[in-house]
Amino acid sequence: MRSRTAQWFECKIKYEKVMEDGLQKQVVEQYVVDAMSFAEAEQRITEEMSAYISGEFEVTDVKKAAYKEVFFDDDNAASDRWYKVKLDFITIDERTEKEKRSRVTYLVQATNLNRAMKNVDTVMGGTMIDYDAASISDTKLVDVFETMEQREQNGARSSHAESRQSSTEGQYGKGNEAEE
Numbered sequence: 001m002r003s004r005t006a007q008w009f010e011c012k013i014k015y016e017k018v019m020e021d022g023l024q025k026q027v028v029e030q031y032v033v034d035a036m037s038f039a040e041a042e043q044r045i046t047e048e049m050s051a052y053i054s055g056e057f058e059v060t061d062v063k064k065a066a067y068k069e070v071f072f073d074d075d076n077a078a079s080d081r082w083y084k085v086k087l088d089f090i091t092i093d094e095r096t097e098k099e100k101r102s103r104v105t106y107l108v109q110a111t112n113l114n115r116a117m118k119n120v121d122t123v124m125g126g127t128m129i130d131y132d133a134a135s136i137s138d139t140k141l142v143d144v145f146e147t148m149e150q151r152e153q154n155g156a157r158s159s160h161a162e163s164r165q166s167s168t169e170g171q172y173g174k175g176n177e178a179e180e
Helices: 038-050 111-125 148-154 163-171
Strands: 002-005 007-019 024-034 057-064 071-072 081-092 101-110 129-139 143-144
Touching: 007 038, 024 038, 024 071, 038 057, 038 143, 071 111, 081 111, 101 111, 101 143
Parallel strands: 024 143, 071 101
Antiparallel strands: 002 071, 007 024, 007 057, 081 101, 081 129
16 A cells, blocks of 8 residues: 555546447546646646547546545555545544544545555554544546656556556557446
8 A cells, every 4th residue: 555645636538438339438537637737637637548548538627636645555456446535533632632523535546445444544554643434435536647757656557557458459459448
């Protein structure tokens, strides 16, 4: 497990996708990119997706993500889902001796809901913070793209890059994206 704090943007892409039955269907998929501004986020998602989608596509939405930190499960190649996890950090006000809770949202990569919580416990276990899981929910995110420098530094690829490439190369060349 590794965690990464950055400014994350959620981007929606609309394009014509070739389905398993050979028919084309217009789909909207959601991705996350690491960027410093909305303009950079749009540029980054366009660059990332042009490697996987042949033909026209449109960036239909770019918004700041509610989370600043992402937990990557680089140890488990089967981790292909993304979960939003809200934690309540518990502190005690020394003056009033009352419990105070601060809610923080994380994006967590995992194979399933239980594994997502286990991944959170793995990362948070190394801290001295008391916390409760307030909520955990599956997302429709397809992938998370870090900056190229960050990927090279971590020796990591995007979570779906290999499966996309292997499942689409034979049939479509380097272009179309595989079914999620």
